[in-house]
Amino acid sequence: MDTQLLETTARQMVQPGRGLLASDDSSTKRFDAVGLENSEEARRLFRQALLTSSKVPDVLSGVILFEETFKEKMDNGQLIPEFLASKNILPGIKLDQGLVDLPGFPGEKVVAGLDALPKRAAEFSALGARFAKWRAVISIGDGIPTEECIGSNTYILARYARICQDNGIVPIVEPEVNLEGTHSSERCEEVTAHVYDLLFQTMRAFRVHLPGAVLKTAMVVPGKSGEEKMNPDVVAERTVRVMAEHIPAELGGVVFLSGGQTTRQAFINLNRIEQRAINSLPFGVTFSYLRALQDSSLTYWAQHVGDVEGTHAVLNDLLAKASAARQGTLDEESIPHMEETHQSGHHEVWEY
Numbered sequence: 001m002d003t004q005l006l007e008t009t010a011r012q013m014v015q016p017g018r019g020l021l022a023s024d025d026s027s028t029k030r031f032d033a034v035g036l037e038n039s040e041e042a043r044r045l046f047r048q049a050l051l052t053s054s055k056v057p058d059v060l061s062g063v064i065l066f067e068e069t070f071k072e073k074m075d076n077g078q079l080i081p082e083f084l085a086s087k088n089i090l091p092g093i094k095l096d097q098g099l100v101d102l103p104g105f106p107g108e109k110v111v112a113g114l115d116a117l118p119k120r121a122a123e124f125s126a127l128g129a130r131f132a133k134w135r136a137v138i139s140i141g142d143g144i145p146t147e148e149c150i151g152s153n154t155y156i157l158a159r160y161a162r163i164c165q166d167n168g169i170v171p172i173v174e175p176e177v178n179l180e181g182t183h184s185s186e187r188c189e190e191v192t193a194h195v196y197d198l199l200f201q202t203m204r205a206f207r208v209h210l211p212g213a214v215l216k217t218a219m220v221v222p223g224k225s226g227e228e229k230m231n232p233d234v235v236a237e238r239t240v241r242v243m244a245e246h247i248p249a250e251l252g253g254v255v256f257l258s259g260g261q262t263t264r265q266a267f268i269n270l271n272r273i274e275q276r277a278i279n280s281l282p283f284g285v286t287f288s289y290l291r292a293l294q295d296s297s298l299t300y301w302a303q304h305v306g307d308v309e310g311t312h313a314v315l316n317d318l319l320a321k322a323s324a325a326r327q328g329t330l331d332e333e334s335i336p337h338m339e340e341t342h343q344s345g346h347h348e349v350w351e352y
Helices: 003-013 028-033 040-051 080-086 117-126 147-166 185-205 232-246 263-277 291-303 308-326
Strands: 019-023 060-065 090-094 099-101 109-111 131-138 170-177 214-217 253-256 285-289 338-342 346-350
Touching (some): 003 060, 003 131, 019 040, 019 308, 040 080, 060 131, 080 090, 099 131, 117 147, 131 214, 263 291
Parallel strands (some): 090 131, 131 170
Antiparallel strands (some): 099 109
8 A cells, every 4th residue: 555645645635725526427317407418428528528627727636537437538539537637637436336225224325336346446546546436325314324324334435445545546435414304403413423433433443544535525514304594604613513523633634525505505615614624624625516516517518518618617617616615715795596497306507
């Protein structure tokens, strides 16, 4: 294990003013939701439009790619991971193989893909992957999460992390505490703290090199269907507190997912978190957003297929705001409100 390389990569992922673009979904549902042709070539053209935006090299430290994307080429014949590396952007890969039911535990899931992981990690390392992502989901509800669900998922995450590091890949471990539900932010903080405690205890047990690993996590927010409304100052207070008290100081860094939040919420909450975190956390904290950086860009592309310049303008604005939020300097009044549509799934439209 090359611990120096792992640590250098982890620090690069969470450096000030920069963050990750999560582009590790198949895009199938998103393309269907906006009425786009849903072919591999159509998806490639949209991804190429995103990655050639002028602000991408300045704001993105890395991009998490889906397996399909990792093996695709730009128009000039350059493989997408090679193109990213040429821009000093780390190419990453989603290595988990989705969620399956945890037998005997209704409403709870466990991650699939551990058996095939050693072979896949070696394959993508050889193809140039510098980091990887593995997502588990912890749901809050009546009688859940159970200790068995948390224990099963943290065990798998720890095993995954060690296998990645043995192949020269920085592991992003993602035990997502789900936004869906009616729970309070207090309950979310309680569950998040317990998940962190067990996760890092297990990672240490499996001899994961923590300075060469990154945590991807949800912010501490109330359940989407509950009575408590999301308050960015409460989100920031609870999120920073649980990180300060339950994440080891030597960890390589933390990145936040935007899942379930609107773009506005994801940016403002990050901004408030960064304002508190700058003097209280020993590790870098940044974004790893999919919906918050892609939805408006995809909507524009669907309405103006082939308009690369216009798509760049939309994404550049989002990237500038994400970078400012990463530094706690975002002008929150500059963020427009969104309209939401519900076609074949939730899709958000940022109106300019």
